[in-house]
Amino acid sequence: MKDKNLDELKKKYLETPIPSQLDFVVKKALQESRAAAAKKKRFNRARIAAASIAAALVILIVGVNTSPAFAQTLSKVPVVGSIVRVITLREYKVNEGQYMADIKVPEIQGMENKTLENSLNEKYLAENKELYEQFMAEMKAMEEKGGGHKGVSSSYEVKTDNDTIFSVCRSILTIEGSSNTELKYDTIDKKKQVLISLPSLFKDDSYVDVISNNIISQMREEMKSDEGKIYWLDDQVEDVPIEPFEQISKDQNFYINTEGKLVISFNKYDIAPGCMGTPEFVIPTEVISDLLVGDEYVR
Amino acid sequence: MSNPKKGELRAHMNKGSLEEQIADYIVANQDNHYRLAYSYVKNVDDALDIVQDSIYKAISAKDSLKDSSYLKTWFYRILINSALDFLRKHKKIVVIDEETMSGLDSGTIDKYQNLDLQRALDELPDYYRSIIVLRYFEDLKIKEVAEILDVNINTVKTHLYKALKTLRIQMQDED
Numbered sequence: 001m002k003d004k005n006l007d008e009l010k011k012k013y014l015e016t017p018i019p020s021q022l023d024f025v026v027k028k029a030l031q032e033s034r035a036a037a038a039k040k041k042r043f044n045r046a047r048i049a050a051a052s053i054a055a056a057l058v059i060l061i062v063g064v065n066t067s068p069a070f071a072q073t074l075s076k077v078p079v080v081g082s083i084v085r086v087i088t089l090r091e092y093k094v095n096e097g098q099y100m101a102d103i104k105v106p107e108i109q110g111m112e113n114k115t116l117e118n119s120l121n122e123k124y125l126a127e128n129k130e131l132y133e134q135f136m137a138e139m140k141a142m143e144e145k146g147g148g149h150k151g152v153s154s155s156y157e158v159k160t161d162n163d164t165i166f167s168v169c170r171s172i173l174t175i176e177g178s179s180n181t182e183l184k185y186d187t188i189d190k191k192k193q194v195l196i197s198l199p200s201l202f203k204d205d206s207y208v209d210v211i212s213n214n215i216i217s218q219m220r221e222e223m224k225s226d227e228g229k230i231y232w233l234d235d236q237v238e239d240v241p242i243e244p245f246e247q248i249s250k251d252q253n254f255y256i257n258t259e260g261k262l263v264i265s266f267n268k269y270d271i272a273p274g275c276m277g278t279p280e281f282v283i284p285t286e287v288i289s290d291l292l293v294g295d296e297y298v299r
Numbered sequence: 300m301s302n303p304k305k306g307e308l309r310a311h312m313n314k315g316s317l318e319e320q321i322a323d324y325i326v327a328n329q330d331n332h333y334r335l336a337y338s339y340v341k342n343v344d345d346a347l348d349i350v351q352d353s354i355y356k357a358i359s360a361k362d363s364l365k366d367s368s369y370l371k372t373w374f375y376r377i378l379i380n381s382a383l384d385f386l387r388k389h390k391k392i393v394v395i396d397e398e399t400m401s402g403l404d405s406g407t408i409d410k411y412q413n414l415d416l417q418r419a420l421d422e423l424p425d426y427y428r429s430i431i432v433l434r435y436f437e438d439l440k441i442k443e444v445a446e447i448l449d450v451n452i453n454t455v456k457t458h459l460y461k462a463l464k465t466l467r468i469q470m471q472d473e474d
Contacts, residue, residue: 005416005466006435008416009416009417009420009435009436010435010436012417013334013338013432013436014334014436016333016334016337016338018330018333018334019333019343019347021347022329022330022333022347022350023329025347025350025351026325026326026329026350026351026354027326028351029350029351029354029355030322030325030326030354030358032355033354033355033357033358033359034318034322034358036355036358036359037318037358037359037361226316228316228319275319275323
């Protein structure tokens with residue numbers, strides 16, 4: 001099938017100019033939709049949990065009426081739900097063709113410890129302000145050099161919100177050629193109204209080695225069962241100029257999930273190629289139980 | 300997989316999960332997807348919206364893709380449906396001002412000799428235009444066009460012939 005007219009139409013079709021924002025739009029849509037898909041999976045699990053709570057309530061009512069011991073146990077269960085929450089304080093948006101930014105500043109509300117609340121919120125504001133100013137400065141520099149492409153998007157997600165724990169994750173996506181994702185977490189004890197750090201969970205520093213070894217064996221396990229997965233371990237990077245993963249840092253990114261398990265999180269490219277995204281590892285509690293200060297948070 | 304060489308390493312990275320394959324495919328072919336979206340809406344922002352919507356739909360409906368060998372036709376189908384949805388929601392009236400009109404009218408030499416043909420293509424009903432675009436501009440096989448538009452192969456052939464006839468383009472044997 002060859003026709004001069006059709007060829008000319010095709011030529012025109014293929015000459016459709018590709019806007020510079022396309023790259024950003026595609027990467028952002030992919031990141032957001034994949035995060036939403038992962039969240040939906042969690043949500044489905046949460047619904048099952050909610051159903052079992054409803055079932056448990058029925059048993060509780062029967063229990064209180066029938067057993068004094070049961071009623072006593074029950075009085076220790078905090079009934080009042082948490083009111084700590086996070087909202088979007090403000091949003092900075094820039095849409096200048098090749099330069100796009102969407103920066104959401106979170107704000108924590110409802111904490112009794114106002115000093116902590118304020119210090120967290122000030123940190124969020126300062127961080128995002130810096131991100132915005134840096135973006136504007138880089139945009140100007142690029143423009144002076146004759147133009148370029150840049151995209152920045154920052155957002156947040158509540159990872160855990162139960163009686164004790166409130167974990168919020170902030171993520172920064174930067175796109176300049178390839179994309180990079182940086183995650184930061186804050187985990188708050190709602191009862192004591194304090195910020196939980198990774199070292200504060202453990203008796204001493206030995207957790208670094210124990211957790212690192214566990215992560216390494218999880219990585220090997222995953223790579224064995226799924227050929228598509230790859231982590232930068234010493235035997236994987238022999239021919240590649242990349243530092244292998246050896247151990248986590250003392251204040252490695254972490255959060256405590258709804259099941260009370262410690263989750264260690266890594267930024268994109270830290271321990272694996274970009275296609276692995278931002279890997280995280282749930283540390284089985286029995287591995288670290290001897291090292292934990294208590295079983296208040298991690299169970 | 301101890302000691303993988305660089306090439307093997309890359310091959311491993313490419314395999315990944317189905318979602319990973321979809322994501323890789325979307326990034327690798329984003330220009331094609333954009334052009335196709337643009338051919339429907341003729342507007343940069345709307346075309347970007349359609350590409351974005353299609354990505355959301357594809358990721359959230361990834362389970363509907365049973366076999367990754369259908370990835371391309373599966374995504375094109377989502378993309379075209381998004382574009383058609385968009386057109387339905389924003390029924391547009393094409394306004395041409397007088398200057399442009401007289402420009403079209405004039406007998407002066409124009410580098411777009413095929414303006415009439417381009418207009419004829421643009422005026423084709425969406426379904427027929429989709430067939431032309433997919434078959435000749437995106438170079439898809441008749442079988443793939445049939446999968447995307449969810450009709451059988453013979454129907455595509457008949458409709459392709461009809462579309463070309465409307466454009467008064469001579470068609471040779473299609474197989």
